[in-house]
Amino acid sequence: MYIAVKGGEPAIKASRDLLAAARRGDLNLPAIGVAQVREQMALLVGRVMAEASLYDPDLAALALVQAQGDAIEAAFLLRAYRSTLPRLAFSAPLNCDAMRPERRISAIFKDLPGGQVLGPTYDYTQRLLDFGLLRGDAPASAPPCDALAEAPSLIVNALDELSAQGLIEPALPPDGDPEPLDITRDPPRYPLPRCGRLQMLARADEGWVLGLAYSTQRGYAFTHPFAGDIRFGAVAVSLQPDELDFEIEVGEIELTECQMLNQFVGNDGAPPQFTRGYGLVFGHGERKAMAMSLLDRALRADEFGEQISSPAQQQEFALPQGDSVEASGFVQHLKLPHYVTFESELQLIRQLRQERSDRLKTEQP
Incomplete structure (x- = not known):
């Protein structure tokens, strides 16, 4: 993000004081605590962690409080902090099949191993305002007993059986299993391999990814998706x-994983089968994970010899514009002084107007 030029220091200080007052709001009301945001705004905290590419619920909640709830500003704060941290070690690949799930659903099977685990979700609620929250009504001290039933400690991936039958492409590493790119250290060079694309999508702005994913469903790509396996829970790191000479577990993080299926009629190198789109994000973020998986599949068009005709299938359109911090900085830098540039443009417009006026005068009979 662009940084303002120096100058007007008293005015800048006054602006910061006004910002602090606006952030605090009515002094007769209790201040919002970081712990409250972390626990009661968990979905927003997860979004900020994803777009900042740093898993730390406490710091994400702090960033949200500091940014007055502005998710993009909070992601910028957290990403800036992330850039100061040393890299101490590299973790082993996460095993999401060993996730300790709080929620797991599949839209393509009625009965499946482990069953459907609905967990915490707004999917089955009415979209009606709860005025009890406005009145400050206290929630029940505990949910009903049947809501406390624990999910199985391990749930088989819903797609394993299809994969065993050869009806879906296998989930295998690329040939030679090369070390994946690190987009935080090396600038992206297009065309990016899938590992780089997934990294960019994982920390892309949710609204941007959602919009592009929606475009694929509206006919701007050759997709017909099915939600194969969606799960949210804790995964060991x-x-x-x-x-x-052995791995040690250092903790766990909460993730949302989504695998979408798309029909593929086959080609000379592959039989008819279902293909996969993949999404993985920090925290509980099903909408982002689903949209990411739709977009991942659209960006694999060249792998399957499909016609590339839509924005969602074009890497250099779909990926760079999704960086919320970079996009915000480039748009907001327009608020900074542009006096010299504008003056030159103004002089050019005046000159063009004068030339046009002179030309019209000479063309008159």
Whole structure:
């Protein structure tokens, strides 16, 4: 993001004071605490962590409080902090099939191993304002007993059986299993391999990814998606220190994973089968994970010899514009002084107007 030029220091200080007052709001009301935001605005916290590419619920909640709830500003704050952190180690690949799930659904099977685990979701609620919250009505001290039933500790992936039958493409690493790119260290060079695309989508602005994913459903790509396996829960993070010959678990993080299926009629190199789109985001973010998986599949058009005719299928359109921090900075820098540039443009317009006026005068009979 662009940084304002120096000058007008008293005015800038006054602006910061006004910002602090606006952030605090009515002094007769209790201040919002970081812990409250972390616990009661968890979906927003997850979005900020995803777009900042840093998993830390406490700092994401702090950024939201500091930014007055502006998710893009909060992601910028958190990403700026992330850039100051040393990289101590590399974690082992996460095993999302070993997720400790709070929620898991599949839209393509009525009965499946482990069953449908509805978990916490707005999918089955009425979109009506709850005026009890406005009145400050206290929630029940505990949910009904049947709501406390625990999900199975391990749920088989819903797509494993289809994969075993050869009806869906296998989920395998690329040939040679090369080390994946790191878009935070190396600038993207197009065309990007799938690992780089997924990284950019994982931290892209949710609204942008959602809009492009929606475009694929409206006919701007050759897709007919099915939600194969959507799950949210805790996944263990492990790493292997250089001095050890085994991995050690260092903690766990909450993730949302989505695998979408798309029909594929086959080609000379592959039989008819279902293909996959993949989405993975920090926190509980089903909408983002689903949209990411739709867009991931659209961006794989060249792999399957499909015609590339839509924005969602074009890497250099779909990926760079999704960076909310970069996009916000480039748009908002227009608020900074542009006196010299505008003066030159103004002089050019005056000159063109004068030339046009002179030309019209000479053309008159």
